[in-house]
Amino acid sequence: MTWATRFLFLLLGAPLLVGSVLALAPAFAYYMPDGSFNDPLNHSSNHPAGLIPPAFFALVSTPGIATSAMTSLLAGLLTPALSLVSVFLFLAATQTGRASKLIAQLAAPVLAIPHAAAAFALALLLAPTGVASRLVATLAGWELPPDYLFINHPNSVALVLGLALKEAPFVLLVALAALPSTAAPRRVALARTLGYGPTTAWLLTVAPALYPLIRLPLFAVIVFASSTVDVALILGPSLPPTLSVRLVEWFVAPEIEQRQLASAAALLQLFISLSALGIWLLFERLIARAYATIAARGAPREASRVSRFEAVLTPVGNTLLPISLVLVLMGIAALCLASVGGQWRYPTILPTTWSLQHWSAALSSWQTPLFNAIAIALLSVTAAIVLSLVTLEAQARSRAGTASLSTFLYLPLLIPQVVFISGIAVFAERTRLPPSLLLVAVGHFFFVMPYVYLTLQSGYARLDSRWLLLAKTLGASRTVCFWRVRIPLMSTQLITAAMLGLTISLSLYLPTQILGAGRVPTITTEAIALVSSGSRGTIGTWALLQSALPTLCFMLALLLPRLIWSKRKGML
Amino acid sequence: MGNSFTRTFFEKTRLIARPAIAWLLVSFSNSALCQSSVDVDNWPQISAEARGQRVYFHAWGGDTALNAHLSWVAAETMSRFGIELIHVKLADTSSAVTRLIAEHDAGNTERGSADLIWLNGENFSALKRANLLFGPWAEAQPNFELVDADRFPEMRQDFGVRTDGYESPWTRSQLIFYYDSERLIEPPRTAQSLRTWLRENPGEFTYPRPPAFLGTTLLKQLLIELTAEATSADIETLFSNPPNESFDAVSAPLWAFLDEIHPYLLREARHFPQSGAQLRSALNDREISLAFAFSPNEVVSSISRGELAPSTRSYVFESGTLSNVSFVAIPNNAPSKQGAMAVANFLLSPEVQFKAATNAKLASEPVLSFENFTPDQQAVLLENARAPGAVSPTELARKIQEPHPSWTNELEREWLRRYGGGR
Structure with missing residues (x-):
């Protein structure tokens, strides 16, 4: 391990550990600061004193806590499963055709849309007073909205759907990035000579090779889905809400016993997220075994059975992912409508009056939030790029292993945000660091770093080292090699890493709000604060404003390399 | 003045001489360092000290009309009193309270993040009991007499808890x-x-x-x-x-x-x-x-x-x-207490109260007693009470x-x- 790697371990590991410990510690408190203890939820408290901290008793006796935990667990498992299945079926059905390229280009902007904005878009489409219902109402002549529960239903279908809509594009792009190293066409060709149809062939031969390469990002999806706050608040059930939502509710409650409860809940959240990972790992084994059995059985003899299997999977694969993308884009269109709508009562499909008041209100107060958001994003991304390059360069020079580091880098994504960010806030408070833009940028760094590092790492791995050798034979020093050969050749990856990092930083809510103590407003924190206005127009406007910058970043990530390499061949 | 000097001194020497500071802390614990230097009864001095201060006002930010009104207030306090008022827009007021408790737990007694908080009765009662609020100051404000608290006892009652001068009214509500x-x-x-x-x-x-x-x-x-x-x-x-x-x-x-x-x-x-x-x-x-x-x-x-x-x-x-009645309070670790008081007093002025009440998108209910508005203002307010959708004053009584x-x-x-x- 190089010194740079060790430094990075420390830099990322120490705050994670400190943050988690500080966030979880109050759960073990026995007495309140004034010396008395009163059990917040259990009036007839007759628990054995001393063995188990009272906060846990309070947590266990909270009504519906099991349901909350279960909802979080299920969301954590079903979201990645749904995303993975739709992406794999899509890749299997389209192979490397033109469709997959087109969809990948569509997926990129969807990836850039912040989760909360996408959740609003979905709610705006599918709620009883949503656009879909208005369309039906116009056709069927309804006067009043139907009284059905889909968004916020206790079965969490809407929550999982909303999360999967955002996560599937992420899984798709990760899978597409890893796909070239699996030699997919050759695998499929070989399987087809054995009598499999193309979709089945892909699923049987490419999927098992591709899966290990996208496993870690999937783990991040599992943890995110099981601990998300903003999406669960918008789309999730309310009786009871998911564990993460209740955790935040308790964390911001004024009573001290509720904060102890929040810490106990944070521990439960950690347990739930890790359980989701554990169950996922178990299913990995089971599915691997099933795969082996199916593959060993060989292709069915009769051609009709082959085609029947194919006939089901191919159309499903062709449509599932595109439909989900179209759904998001339709939702965005609905947000646009809402943002310029005045009166828009049910059941009219379009607003009856148009108005720019939401935009003029938003634009009159957007400068500071915009400046803050950009400053934080630039600071955290620059730090992440510099540190990644230093570490990667040191590794390249010493040829040390990097596998453990890339796993480790996922840690901030594998510990629920609410858990460790609140701890870092306590830490900052204890060390008397005032809440500032810089502190927020440091918090963002932890979430930006993994993506930046992993993108650049693949750039390092992909670069043909013979270029550097050639430069050295021409007398270039290591420094010259780095600046004049490696950096220019890696500019595409650098731009991608920067834009990905900026996108992530721009959409972070919890770290910004908690570490900034509300004094560092960004577009995202303003948007979430205005959600409580309940006005469709205001929400639409801010959701669009919140999506605009990340989308711009993504477009730049696609365009800039083309501009830079417009006079070179084979660089894209 | 003395307070801010000791504070700067304290912070500057902190890094160099920690043990010395510990001694200093013990020996001066009963003197200037821990005492509030704000004399609430000397309003001219408060106004003078408030100039140049930066006031962080933690208030719910979910209403665009209210946000716009507060940014108008901020522009006015800047041009009239030289106070930089910053509205910290909260999604939920209780997060300000959480932060205050966390600061208190961490021993932060003079550099709090909030100078003025819009509290509800529940939070007020919790904070007052925990001794985390500065005061009493509210009744020393020149504009406080305009609310006529002797005739309207609710101006001194937040959810049945006596405010004792720890909170200043700024708007009122009714179901x-x-x-x-x-x-x-x-x-x-x-x-x-x-x-x-x-x-x-x-x-x-x-x-x-x-x-x-x-x-x-x-x-x-x-x-x-x-x-x-x-x-x-x-x-x-x-x-x-x-x-x-x-x-x-x-x-x-x-x-x-x-x-x-x-x-x-x-x-x-x-x-x-x-x-x-x-x-x-x-x-x-x-x-x-x-x-x-x-x-x-x-x-x-x-x-x-x-x-x-x-x-x-x-x-x-x-x-x-x-x-x-909705009240604003000042945490006892607020760095700009004078500025916060000046802002609270400004919020109580007939001008701001009238502006908030007649802003069609905000239409806040004034806390001042009616006769303290000018006759012109009274006429407009009466006219507004007859607008379609308004509740009649007799019903509101x-x-x-x-x-x-x-x-x-x-x-x-x-x-x-x-x-x-x-x-």
């Missing part, structure tokens, strides 16, 4: 019900008639999920009304004190009432809205035909924003509705005082125990 007069001719005006009406019109009413503020307010309204019906006991004494062991008995009729109406609520009570704003858009989309708000001018301002139809009307229950904040806690806890876990 009002509203409906679309094109859909509903005769809305229910008592709890009992609400129940009967709901049975005949299932799905046309709902309430925000407690502990959402507005939802809990409805619970309190129903509790007081149902209790008044059931007993002849002294309601005012009962609710101005914390609930005792009779809570179960007193609240039983409320739970029976809720059990009865829940099947007739929107979505059969399997999901509740999160806020009054969601309630409003549900009414506007005709999902429900009766809604309520904790702001007497909600309907007028919403009509002007295009969020409610012009045919919407509002009213108050026959036996009156809950009302209270039917006020019920907020019960002691412990009732809020108990009701929320019991509601969550009964309904919060789902079915």
Whole structure:
């Protein structure tokens, strides 16, 4: 391990550990600061004193806590499963055709849309007073909205759907990035000579090779889905809400016993997220075994059975992912409508009056939030790029292993945000660091770093080292090699890493709000604060404003390399 | 002055001489370092010291009209008093309280992140008990006498807890019900008639999920009304004190009432809205035909924003509705106490009160007594009270005082125990 790697371990590991410990510690408190203890939820408290901290008793006796935990667990498992299945079926059905390229280009902007904005878009489409219902109402002549529960239903279908809509594009792009190293066409060709149809062939031969390469990002999806706050608040059930939502509710409650409860809940959240990972790992084994059995059985003899299997999977694969993308884009269109709508009562499909008041209100107060958001994003991304390059360069020079580091880098994504960010806030408070833009940028760094590092790492791995050798034979020093050969050749990856990092930083809510103590407003924190206005127009406007910058970043990530390499061949 | 000097001194030397500081801290613990140097009775000095200060005002940021009003206030305080007022827009007021407690826990006694907080009675009671507020200061403000607190005792009562000069009023609220007069001719005006009406019109009413503020307010309204019906006991004494062991008995009729109406609520009570704003858009989309708000001018301002139809009307229950005053408070670790006081005093001035009341999109209810406005201002205010959707002053006079904040806690806890876990 190089010194740079060790430094990075420390830099990322120490705050994670400190943050988690500080966030979880109050759960073990026995007495309140004034010396008395009163059990917040259990009036007839007759628990054995001393063995188990009272906060846990309070947590266990909270009504519906099991349901909350279960909802979080299920969301954590079903979201990645749904995303993975739709992406794999899509890749299997389209192979490397033109469709997959087109969809990948569509997926990129969807990836850039912040989760909360996408959740609003979905709610705006599918709620009883949503656009879909208005369309039906116009056709069927309804006067009043139907009284059905889909968004916020206790079965969490809407929550999982909303999360999967955002996560599937992420899984798709990760899978597409890893796909070239699996030699997919050759695998499929070989399987087809054995009598499999193309979709089945892909699923049987490419999927098992591709899966290990996208496993870690999937783990991040599992943890995110099981601990998300903003999406669960918008789309999730309310009786009871998911564990993460209740955790935040308790964390911001004024009573001290509720904060102890929040810490106990944070521990439960950690347990739930890790359980989701554990169950996922178990299913990995089971599915691997099933795969082996199916593959060993060989292709069915009769051609009709082959085609029947194919006939089901191919159309499903062709449509599932595109439909989900179209759904998001339709939702965005609905947000646009809402943002310029005045009166828009049910059941009219379009607003009856148009108005720019939401935009003029938003634009009159957007400068500071915009400046803050950009400053934080630039600071955290620059730090992440510099540190990644230093570490990667040191590794390249010493040829040390990097596998453990890339796993480790996922840690901030594998510990629920609410858990460790609140701890870092306590830490900052204890060390008397005032809440500032810089502190927020440091918090963002932890979430930006993994993506930046992993993108650049693949750039390092992909670069043909013979270029550097050639430069050295021409007398270039290591420094010259780095600046004049490696950096220019890696500019595409650098731009991608920067834009990905900026996108992530721009959409972070919890770290910004908690570490900034509300004094560092960004577009995202303003948007979430205005959600409580309940006005469709205001929400639409801010959701669009919140999506605009990340989308711009993504477009730049696609365009800039083309501009830079417009006079070179084979660089894209 | 002395305070800020010692503070700078303290911070500068902190890094160099920690042990020395520890000694300093012990030996000076009873002197300037820990004492507040703010003399609340010397208002000219406060105004002078406030100049150049930066005041962080933590207030709910979910209302664009209020945000715009506060940014106007900020521009004015800057040009008139040289105070930089920064509105920290909160999604939930209690997060400011959480932060204050965390700062207190971490020993931060002089560099707090908030200078002025818009508190509700529940949070005020918690913070006052924990000794985390600065004061008393509110009644020393020159403009405080304009509220005529001797005639309006609610200006010194936050949820039944005496403010003792630790909070300054800045706007007032009252529970009002509203409906679309094109859909509903005769809305229910008592709890009992609400129940009967709901049975005949299932799905046309709902309430925000407690502990959402507005939802809990409805619970309190129903509790007081149902209790008044059931007993002849002294309601005012009962609710101005914390609930005792009779809570179960007193609240039983409320739970029976809720059990009865829940099947007739929107979505059969399997999901509740999160806020009054969601309630409003549900009414506007005709999902429900009766809604309520904790702001007497909600309907007028919403009509002007295009969020409610012009045919919407509002009213108050026959036996009156809950009302209270909104207050601002200063944490005892606020760095800019003088600036915060100057801002609070400005918020109480007839000019700001009138501006907030006549801003069509905000339509805040003034805390000043009516005769303290100029005759011109009075004429405009009277004219506004006749606007479509406004509640008449005679109806608004039917006020019920907020019960002691412990009732809020108990009701929320019991509601969550009964309904919060789902079915």
